[in-house]
Amino acid sequence: KAGVTQTPRYLIKTRGQQVTLSCSPISGHRSVSWYQQTPGQGLQFLFEYFSETQRNKGNFPGRFSGRQFSNSRSEMNVSTLELGDSALYLCASSLGQHRNTGELFFGEGSRLTVL
Amino acid sequence: AQSVTQLDSQVPVFEEAPVELRCNYSSSVSVYLFWYVQYPNQGLQLLLKYLSGSTLVKGINGFEAEFNKSQTSFHLRKPSVHISDTAEYFCAVIFYGGSQGNLIFGKGTKLSVKP
Numbered sequence: 636k637a638g639v640t641q642t643p644r645y646l647i648k649t650r651g652q653q654v655t656l657s658c659s660p661i662s663g664h665r666s667v668s669w670y671q672q673t674p675g676q677g678l679q680f681l682f683e684y685f686s687e688t689q690r691n692k693g694n695f696p697g698r699f700s701g702r703q704f705s706n707s708r709s710e711m712n713v714s715t716l717e718l719g720d721s722a723l724y725l726c727a728s729s730l731g732q733h734r735n736t737g738e739l740f741f742g743e744g745s746r747l748t749v750l
Numbered sequence: 751a752q753s754v755t756q757l758d759s760q761v762p763v764f765e766e767a768p769v770e771l772r773c774n775y776s777s778s779v780s781v782y783l784f785w786y787v788q789y790p791n792q793g794l795q796l797l798l799k800y801l802s803g804s805t806l807v808k809g810i811n812g813f814e815a816e817f818n819k820s821q822t823s824f825h826l827r828k829p830s831v832h833i834s835d836t837a838e839y840f841c842a843v844i845f846y847g848g849s850q851g852n853l854i855f856g857k858g859t860k861l862s863v864k865p
Contacts, residue, residue, distance in 0.1 A: 738784070
């Protein structure tokens, strides 16, 4: 069974640009969550999508958005990039919503560098 | 606010010695508890989880953890570590009795195993 696939793995952008990251969950998983990982803040929850609907959202500004498609694939978008957005963005999938199933399966992440 | 605290940011230990990585969480509401491991340039991998039942949980690679409700703790242990255990370990909690129900991570503990 293929794991969680994230693309691209590495990317470099400049301030003010926007970026879209993609995540393909494990086959059969309907929930996709996104996390931002930085050395200073650690792992912070961005949002969770289940059945194409955002079910949960962390404390990030509106520049961070996401969506989920009918095949459960998800994208997240960051607009008007800032230097502080440089991070490893991790996607995780699960069979159901966090609160019901608990276990998340993580991808290897997309490392974004903002110059 | 609900939070997860990993008391040690770095733990150096010699090979074949025992190790304990400490984790405390903020609330005594109903919880699911997890330990994840992250090797360099990789995503997170689940080591073990507590959802219900026996408070002593055994995971992969010889790790185990004990849920202590009164202490709100979930410490990770291994009786004899190997060089290959060098990685960053994250404690994570779902406070499913609360309003959000998303996975909240501690800041991580870097385990460094020396020969």
